[in-house]
Structure formats: structure tokens, C-alpha cells
Amino acid sequence: MRRAHWALLVFPLFTLPLHAQDLFAERIRPLLEKRCASCHNPEAKMSGLDVTSRGGLLRGGKQGADLVPGKSAESRVYQFVAARKMPPTEALPTAETEALRQWIDAGAEWSGPASIHKQRARAGADWWALQPPQPQTVPAIDGFTNPIDAFLAHKLREKGLAFAPRAGERTLLRRLAFSMKGLPPSAAELSQPFPAALEAALASPQYGERWGRHWLDVARFGETDGGEHNNERFTAWKYRDWVIDALNRDMPYDEFVRQQVAGDVLYPGDPKATAATGFLVTGPWDSVTKQINKDKLMAMSIRQDELDDMVTATMASFMGLTVNCARCHDHKFDPIPTRDYYRLAAVFHGVTYGERAVATEDQKTQRKQLVEPIERELKTVRSDLAAIEDAPRARLLREKYLLFDRSRGEAARRLPVNPIWNRERLAPSTTKRLRMIITAHQGKLARIDRLEVMPASHVISNWTANAAASAESPAILEIELPAPWTVYEFIWSTDAARGSRDGMPKVYRIEASTDGQTWKEIGSSMDHDSDVEVLLPEVTPEELRASIPAGERARWQTLLAQRDKLDAQLRAIPALPSVHAAYPEPMRPAFVLHRGSISKPGEPAAPGALSAISAIDANLAGPDADDATRRTALARWLTDRRNPLLARVIVNRVWFWHFGNGIVNTPSDFGFNGDRPSHPELLDWLAAEFMSHGWSLKWLHRQILTSQAWQQSSQHNEKAFALDASNRWLWHMPLKRMDAEMLRDSILASAGNLNPERGGPSYLLQKKAAGGSYMHKALDNDSPEVWRRAVYRFVVRGGERIFLDSFDCPDPAVATPQRSVSNTPVQALTLLNNKFVLNQAKLLATQLEKSAADPVAAAYDRLFQRQPSTREREIATRFVTQHGLALYLRALWNTNEFVYVP
């Protein structure tokens, strides 16, 4: 090892006299393996070339032989490398290029195994998911009219398996209601024949609420920034409403995608289309590092993180690819070079996070016309009020501060600095010269109207600094006493008489000097409490009223009434509409960053898409293109019918949500590290048909829900289980535990307390605590107002725990293409003991006791849509007699029958 280093130091590597065989083994073989073989191997054969054997190189690619032994200048492989055309992402180091030349010129000797091709450890451009869906012939199997069934039955038969028998009508109708609407079926719904019920479910607004929630998981939808300050995004709900509405209207999926990437620029002036771009910026965002940080490099890297979130979300949600893995190095498993990643990031260079006004010019002018006259009038009224109020208020405050200060005692810190009355306790010093050094203040110039030095009264009056003060150039008030005194206290104010003039010093220190040369600090603003730690006393309206001269009181009252009226008028004018959505960001040049480092920019990155999808031009726009051009081009590229992934990925997601198993079980990763399709032909057939049926999701649901596969029962089958425990071949419909939202909604619905209000601002279950904490505390506000569907709750990142969290409801810091389904004692405790559940149980009990002749039968009807058996009745009667109906209902909501969708 050490010797090799020494050799390196002495001879440049390419002059090392390596034996030809050693040269191949030590230099060339690793070079071919590492730099070339991932694309040019017998499987991928990009440009027809295979470099993993000497024969392959001699045969060459589409343009002819690539290797001419002994003649590097004529060998295409060397020409491309020397011209830095290959490898496409990063040119070879000179030493490697040189070694390649030597090897060819020395006869291109090959040693060791004839082929260095290894079992595929990564995907190339020939990866299945990157090929266009192939036209499929539906297997002809008797008895299956729905092609879905034909494809599935074909595979089942191969394994000697079959579908479970069709589920009963009641089960099907329940399954339909829970799957499509996320709610238990009503009595009317249960009396419909299945086909009619299916159409009704698809047409109902609850369909969008249920399936919108699925999409919001993929989109990582959240309504706070996350991170340290975790600020709210009070208009982010408009994206959620857009999603629900789009699904209910069965917006073609390609359009659904286009609007989320570029709605604002495709349909300028349409606030809804702008809201759709909420998708790009609904992820977590580090506002602190972005806005407060002084470290420029750190701020730039945060910007890169913003872009990363947009690229990651776009490519994972729509394309099912983990492009983000290519941020620091070429993707290790999929054919996605780093260059592609930065070209995709360049698409979003004009976008950042923010609250975007979606008001038209007319709306703005209108509002201005309404607001301006009121504001003018209000200004006059306020100044008239101040003329009457300020002096009496300041007088009252001064008395209160004095008393308060005295009550706190000498050991306490000083009161918060205020304009009216401040007392400094100084380290006693005998001195003639003092100074107050002010480094921060309110208003334009620091001002002190009166400063009194104790013990003997030496007064400075009406001092104003001659320039704005800062730490670098403080304002200095110099005091020269008539004789050396032992000073221990100052009393000072900025505007003792009215408390309304600005200029109050906020940060200062007081120094003393005996010789005028050296100064010693004897007090400072740090001796005071801050106004968030200690609240200063205030004047009550009654006190103020009593202290206003009787002659002015009537006018004062009139002015107050005027002010309140004007304030109310202003508040009544609606704010201009805005939405948390793609927010314009000044465009900066984009680069490929070496190893993902912001301090190592490489070649410029023009907006582009994935180079591995060769069917569509990946060059999206020129380097100078504006934001609209960039995103419109990406939206077009994504929704181009030749895109092999867009349709496959969404049909697979829908499939996954229906069956609890995907055709591909990694819905956001169709790459090498993801799952392989269980039924590739079915996937391609569904994708192709989906596109030819106008990208209609409702068509897709209909196709799935009318299949025997979807309608089969959940019956267990020992033989099938032994062969396929994970139900990959769909030999039955698995029972599915309700997800968090469905559980909460279904408890409310079966209790008859679900508030049906749709859309609009989210209701809060957590709220940022007052007092400066950034914590979103769980609210104690269980009431009809929050008994709306869970999809309408305000989604807080990292808030205090709520009911939903126990049931795998994700904190949307990252996308959740599939939710985990865990089963824990804590979950049981929540469903059993949480206040929300008991409260609903009590409400329902009261209602049933009042109105139902047979409360147990009524409860079974509401929760399970069936009648209790004789035995169940007996069990119920015994329990209800002893412990009451409410606790009985609570227990029913805890049963497996309730929490599992059949």
C-alpha cells in the first residue's frame, strides 16, 4: 500500500510500465465495469454496443466496430472517450483515458473471463418500467367477461388456485360504501342493487373526499411549515379542495397532473388552477434557515432543498421514480444521471413557497376604493382621540409603574423599558462623568425628555441623538455632574407626559469614568426584564374615563364610537383572496452540482427531463426560458402519451388502495429497487385502456369494482394461504383495517353526528400555543364544529398527539404512498379510553334510548348494518343492564367487526 503511494508520487500513473495483462486487469477492466458497462452490456446495449467482452467491442454498435486493436485513433471507444463525449455524465480522468489508449495500442489483450458482464445489479435504459406499455391480448378464459378477471384468473389457474366465491350482497354494499366514500352505508344505499349503488357512490361528493385523502397522502399535504417555527399556512386548504373537486368532476388524470405542475401558468387568472400548484410547495419548509440565517451558503443550500422537495414529489408521485437519489451521484440503481436531476431542478427555479395573491386587478382596485377613505378618516379620529387620552393615560401609567416597581422590591430586575418611567439601579460609583451608550432604539432618533441622576437631583432635559444609533455607531448621552457624586440611580423617560413619542432607547449601557479616559459599566438595559417576561400594568377603560376632564368626556365617547365603527367597517371588507401555492422566485442560473454540493457548481443545467425515456425529447427549454415555459414543458412531457410511466403508476395506485396489494407493491418506486409487477400484462392493459378512456379515474373504478376479483369474499383458504400468504395472486379480498380518517368519520357517522359541511377552511384540532411557543397543542374542543370529515381537519406537522395519530395517520413530512397498518396496545387504549369515543357513545346512547324501540338492534343496524343474533342479544342485554348502553356502544366501536372493512 505504502509502496504504491510512493510510486504514484514518483511517476505519473500513465507512464507506469505495466505489463499488458496487468494493465487490463488493474486498469481497463475496472474502467469498463465502472464507467461503461451499466449502459453498454448485453441486456441494455445502448447504441447497440456491448463492452463486457472483447467480442462485443470488436463487433461494436450501430455505427460499426468500436475497437481496432493496436490503433487507438481508429477505435471509436477511444475517440468518444478522448473527445469527452462518453461517459455522458462525467468525463474520464486523464490517467484512465491514457490507460485506455495504451491498452488498445498494445493490442487490446483481454485476460480472465471472456465476459465481464455481471448479473444485473441495477437497471439500465431497457428497464421494464421505462418501456412503453405493450398492447395486450386478454387471455380467453371461459366465464370471465371483465378482462381484469381474465388476467388474474389466468395466473391463479397456473398456481392451481381460484377466486373466492362472490361476497354476499350486504357485504358488497358495505365494501362499496367504505371503499368509495369512506363511510358506512345508509339504509337507502343498502336497499339498492349493486350496479345502481356503484353509480350513486361514484356520483356522490363523498367519493372525492375519500379518494382525495388518498391523493393527499401521496402529495405529502400539510398545512404548517414544520421545523422550528412551524408556521401555519391558512390558505393551503384550497389545494385540498381543488383535489376533491377535481376527482368528483372526474377531471382527466393527465389534466390533473398538468394543473398541479403548471396550473398557474397554463390558466393565468384562474384562482383554482393556481391553487392546484399547491402540490409543488405543500411539503415541509425550513423558514428559519431560509429567512433568518446569516450564513449565505447555508441559505443557498436550503434553496437547493426546496428544489429537491419539488423534484422528489413530482417524480415520485407522477412517475414512480426516485430521482432524488441522483442528487449527489448518478442513481445507483436506475438510469438517472445526476445531470438529469439538476435539469429537472432547473424546471422549478422560478418557484418558491409563499402566499400568493390570486386577486384580479379589478378586485384590488375595488378593495382599495373601499378601504382608503375609511383609513383616512380613521387616522384623523385616532389623532383626535390621542389628543384627549394620551396625557391622562401617561399619568395613570406612571403611578402604576411606580407602585409596581416598589411592590417587586429591590432584589427584582427592573421593569421592562418603557417611554414613561424607567429606573436604573447602578453599581454605586463615585464619579463626575457618566454616559449612556445607546445601541438600539425605537423610531428614527433616540430621545430622552428627562433624565434625573440620583442621589441629588441633576436633570438633563429634552435630549435627542443627532443620528440613528446602532451597535457599530451608538448614540451617546454624556452627563457631567457638578461635582463627584456617589451615583446609584437614574430615572428617565422618553415621553413622560404623553407616552406616545417614539425614540425610546431599547438597548443601552451606562458607564462611569473618574478620569474621562477609562470607562466602567455600571448598568444596562440587561438589568430590565423583557416585556414578554413581565407584563407592565395597563389602564382600564373605566380608569381612563374617570381621569378624562369632564368637559371632554362627551367628545371622547363620540370619538371612541367613531373609531370602533370605522374599525368594524374595515374588518367587514373581505381580504383579497390568496393561496399557498407556487410562488414566483427570481430565476438564477442552474448548474449541475458536484456531489450535491452548493459550493461546487459544474456545467450549466438547462431545464430537462429524464434522458432514459428516449421516446420523448428530454430537452424541455433553453437555459434562458422563463418559469412558465419551463413548467409548461414539463407538464407536457409528463402527460405525453408516450410517457411509459404516468398511466401505469396511477392505475397501480388505485389498484393498491382497492386490494391492499399493488400489481407493483412499491407504488412510488417502479425502479430497480422497487417491486416487480405481479401481473405485468394486466398493468399494461389497464394503463392503455385508462388512457384510451380519456384518463378517467371513474372509468377505472368501474372496471375494478365490477370485476369478480373485487367482488369476491374475504373467505380464508388454507391451500391458497399456504401458497400465497400475502395474497399476491388475489385469491380473496383481504379484510382491511379502517385507516385513521375512516375510523373517525365512521364513528361519527354511525353515531349520527357527522357534520356534512363540505370544503372551505380547515377546522383545527391543534393550535399554536400562545406565549411565543411554537408548539401546536391539541385542543379540547370536541363539538359539532369539529365533527366534520377528517379530510377537512387542519393538518399540522409535528403537533401534539391527537386521536388519529394512534392509527397510522401519517405526519406528512414525507409522502406516504402506502400507509403502514400497525397493531399496538396503545391503539387499543386510544380507541377504548379516548374522550372522543366515549362522548360519541354517550350521545348515541341518549338518542337510541329516546327514539329506538330496540336500542341494541338499532346499534347493530348503524354500526354493522345487520341484525344481532340471539346470542349477541343475550350478551348485549347482560352488559347493558349492568353497565349501561353508552359503554356497550363504546365496546362495539372497539370490535374487529367495526374496524375491519369486509
Add this chain to the structure above:
Amino acid sequence: MSRSPHTPLRTPLTRRQWLWEVGGGALGIGLAQLANAKPHFAPKAKRAIFIFLPGGISHIDTFDYKPALASNHGKETKGANTITPFFGKRGTVMRSPWEFSRHGKSGAWVSTMLPHLAGCVDDLTFIHSMVSRSNSHGPAMFQMSTGFVFQGFPSVGAWISYGLGSENENLPAFVVLPDPRGLPPGGVAHWGNGFLPAAHQGVIFGKQEEPIADIHPQAGVSEAAQAATYDLVTQLNEEHLRANPGEDALVARIRAYELAARMQLSAPEVTDVSGESEKTRASYGLNDPELRNYGYNCLLARRLLEKGVRVIQMYNGGHFGKPRINWDAHEDLVTNHGKLARVMDQPTAALIRDLKQRGMLDDTLIVWTTEFGRLPISEGLGEGGRDHNPEGYTSFLCGAGLKRGFHYGATDELGYKAEVNPTTVYDLHATALHLLGLDHTRLTYYHNGLQRRLTDVHGHVLTELLA
């Protein structure tokens, strides 16, 4: 160990697992099915507690003694040595307001701020050269909690729970003891399960009356009614199971209710400290109104570790509002650190001594850390605070498998940058996992295209620290 990318992600229990786990009856299947549950090699530590001090405790005023601060007091940092603060104004070099002296046989320098911990130094393993990837609380804290500067990745505790499972099914494997003064920013994300199954999320143990949220029935539900409810649910579930045979998930859920009933009994037992001796209570500061809350958490931590809780995340320092009640001493170091240290020092030292006296230090790992240190300069001219310093700070470990009274790494003359053996959070995590018998490169979980790790693609076990 790791999940193969080709297995479906929501594999239900296989028949074999079902027979083993339910038939054997030894383990709760709900938890066991989702865990890795075995160390990779013989562990030194069976359990761990992470003590986190939000806000960033100053290393140069506690354990990292820098005489040069005093000799350079009031001087500006210039040229290449200029120190850029995070958001405050640049000040001048500021000496520590606390005196330092040597302690223990190891002669460790500790300031007068921490008299109790000073008595423990011979048992501690210091890293004086920690570096953080961010100078901002949020990302830096996320990195310490999850390995990543972004929110949403599994926490250290969740990884350990996933890696080792639980030793006591009647209590959660991963317990969180928040500071009663408030949660760190990001809240539950610091002990979240991220993309790991929810069974691995940290469970908050709160006040004595209600150790776990929803552990007790609401007022008005009698013990008899609660017991009858458990019976009723089980009875109905068993009926339902007869109609739906072969469904493992249904069995698992029946079992979860049994465990819940047991947890309802065992959690209050562990939080009831009334049986502890007066001497113990006093040592943890339970008689001091200021120390009581954190002291109780420290004592509870010991009791939980004794009962087989695998990993605890404990906080000292409240939320990030105003006034400052965590270690973020921007304005006034003396008051801020003075007040907080009084609360942190004695109970933390009591916990270390108590574990030692019970022999538990031999198989327990303690990690004491913060998100970053503080700058050697004042925040603004003549001001008394210090701004954030991600370039160098101190953490300590203590317990199983470690060299005791040992010091690793060093910062520069002023305590600004880690100069000797700069140590990343990844290294700290890799070392903690190593002591617990887990190889940080092999403890993985597939998520969105990657076999994810706590340490991403980084991290080295700090072998020099190992005994």
C-alpha cells in the same frame, strides 16, 4: 435483517410466524412481527437513554475549558478567523463567566456551573469535537434525533426499537420523557417512527396520574365496567374470528387488547415513586420545587430502564418561545445557563450514580447531547449572550462498553471549531448502535427506493471510545 425489496410491504403474518408467536405465546405478535428484534452481534448495552438539551448548551462554559477566552476577552476575531454568527450581531471574544477546575482522578475540567456532574467525570466519556450540519435549531435537532436535517425520518429510538424490540411487552419499547416546560420545535417528529411501522414511535410518559395518554378510562367508567368491556370486546372478537377463520390480523388485534389491559396496570406501577427511599428522592431533587419535574423524569427513567424499556429519549429544556426556557442563550448566558443548569445538573448526576450503584451502568448506555454549542464571541458588542456554534461542541456518553473518564477530540484554542477528531452526529449514532449490538450499515428499512439507514451513507464507529 433488512427487508428485501421484493417482499410486499404489508406482509401479513405467515402461518409459521403465527403458530410460533401465538402458539408459543411468549411475544406479542403485534409488535414482534414488525421488528427486526435481534442484535447483529453480542451487545455491550441492553438499553439506552438519550438525554437531549434543546437550544444548544455552551460547551465552553461547561466541559470544554478554554483559557484563551479570558486572555482574549474583548478582542475581535479578524480575517480568516472571523466568526460569523447565526443571526445575532458579531461581538468580541467573551470569557466564560464561570470558573473552571479539575475534577476526579481523570482530572477533567468542569466549570462551577455543574458541581454535581463534576463529581461524575470519572464515569463519563467525553467527545469534545462534535460538529453539526446546520446552525439552525430545527435542522440541527432533527439531525440529532433522526440522523437527517429534514423532518420525517425515523428517530434513533424508533430504529433501536425496530432493531431490538421490547424486553417487556407490558410497557412500550421506546419511551419519551418530555420536559414539562414544553416540547422542542418539531414536536413529535423527534421521536416519530418516520417510515418505520407506527409500533416503533416513542410513547410519551407524562404525569404520574396519567403516564400514557388514554391509559385510564374516562371519569365515570368504573373498574368493573372497564374489565367487563375488555371481556365484551374479546368475546365479540372471538365470535367474529370464528366467522372469519385464518385471519392473523384479527388475532393480533385481540392480543393487543390483552396487552392494553396489562399496560393499564403496569404503567401506573412504574410511575408510582412513592416506594422510593427519602434519600433517593432527595438525591434526584424531588424535594426542590425547581428540580422536582426533571428530577421525577430522571427517577422515572431509571425505573423504566429497570423494567425493561429498551430506549428512552429524555429532554431537559423547554420550548422555543419567549422568555427563553431552554439553552438558547442569545441574550444573557449567565442567567439562562445558570437557571437551567441548576435544574439539569443534580438530577442527571443522580441518575448516573443511581444506575452505577445498581450495577446498571454495566449494561446501560447514556448519551448526553445537544444540537450544537455556542460561539466564543458575544452576540453583539458588549452583550452577554452567545450565538449558535455548529462547528464544535461537547457531548458525553456513559456506561456499557465505554472507556470511563476518557476524553476524545478537541476544539481549537477558542473553542470555535473541532480540530482534533471532528465527530459527526452519524459517528455518534453509529457508536450508540454499535454498543447496542447493531451494525449501523446493516440496520436498514426499505422506503421509497432505498434501503434507509439511521446514518444515511455516513458514520464510523468511534472505536477509540470503546473499552
